[in-house]
Amino acid sequence: MVSVLYYSMTGSTKKMATAIAEELGVEALDVKKAASVPQDGVLFMGSGCYGDKPGDDMAKFIAAHDFAGRKVALFGTSGAGAGREVDAMAEALKNKGATVLGTYHSKGRAFVLVNIGHPSKDELDGARKFAAEMAKLG
Numbered sequence: 001m002v003s004v005l006y007y008s009m010t011g012s013t014k015k016m017a018t019a020i021a022e023e024l025g026v027e028a029l030d031v032k033k034a035a036s037v038p039q040d041g042v043l044f045m046g047s048g049c050y051g052d053k054p055g056d057d058m059a060k061f062i063a064a065h066d067f068a069g070r071k072v073a074l075f076g077t078s079g080a081g082a083g084r085e086v087d088a089m090a091e092a093l094k095n096k097g098a099t100v101l102g103t104y105h106s107k108g109r110a111f112v113l114v115n116i117g118h119p120s121k122d123e124l125d126g127a128r129k130f131a132a133e134m135a136k137l138g
Contacts, residue, residue, distance in 0.1 A: 002135055003038035004028040006046040006136040007055035013048045015104070016127045018118050020075065023128040024135055032057050037065045041072055042101065042138035044131065045093075049078030049085035050116060062089065068097030073134035076105045077119055092109055099136045104130040 002024045006017035017028035037043065045062075047054035054062075054076070073094055076086040083105035090100045099120075106123035119127070 001040035002026055002042045002044060002138065003040070004044040005031045005034055005038075005058075005061070007031045007048065007058040008046075008077075009048050009050070009055060012119055013046050013075075016075055016077055016124065017044075017046050019127045020046075020131040023075040023131040030079075031061045033119065034061065037070065042071050042134055044073045044075065044134070045089060046075035046077075047085050047089060049076060049082075052084040053088045054085045058089065059092070062092045062096060066096065067093050070098045071101050071138050072098045073101045073130070074103045075130065075138075076103075077107065078105065079107065101131065101134050 003031060004017050004021040004026060006028055008012050008014035021028035047058040074086045074089050076083060078085055086103045086105045093100060104127055106119045
């Protein structure tokens with residue numbers, strides 16, 4: 001079994017989380033609604049990028065929970081598409097005992113008009129491919 005948790009302010013990361021969840025046959029859950037860390041299989045976690053970091057709700061969720069022995073796959077969206085939010089999540093999760101299986105990131109909408117149309121169909125297809133590959137590693 002796999003789980004998908006995400007934080008999205010503009011909807012870009014939610015689109016990616018939904019594509020990943022559909023590929024895996026599960027539902028994506030907003031991290032603000034998650035009371036605990038799902039315990040089975042690979043945990044997919046994603047966030048938008050806010051000042052080169054994941055959203056506050058995602059950062060707080062990671063800080064508040066134990067990830068010892070968990071396998072995680074990380075994804076994110078950002079205006080620049082650089083993946084700094086994913087790198088920050090990876091570091092925080094490794095410090096909490098998680099094994100990071102892999103990462104995926106793409107451009108996302110920034111502010112109101114920057115990167116409209118991202119993640120694109122190709123980027124979402126890449127997220128689906130990433131999901132299938134990571135699930136096999138779990």
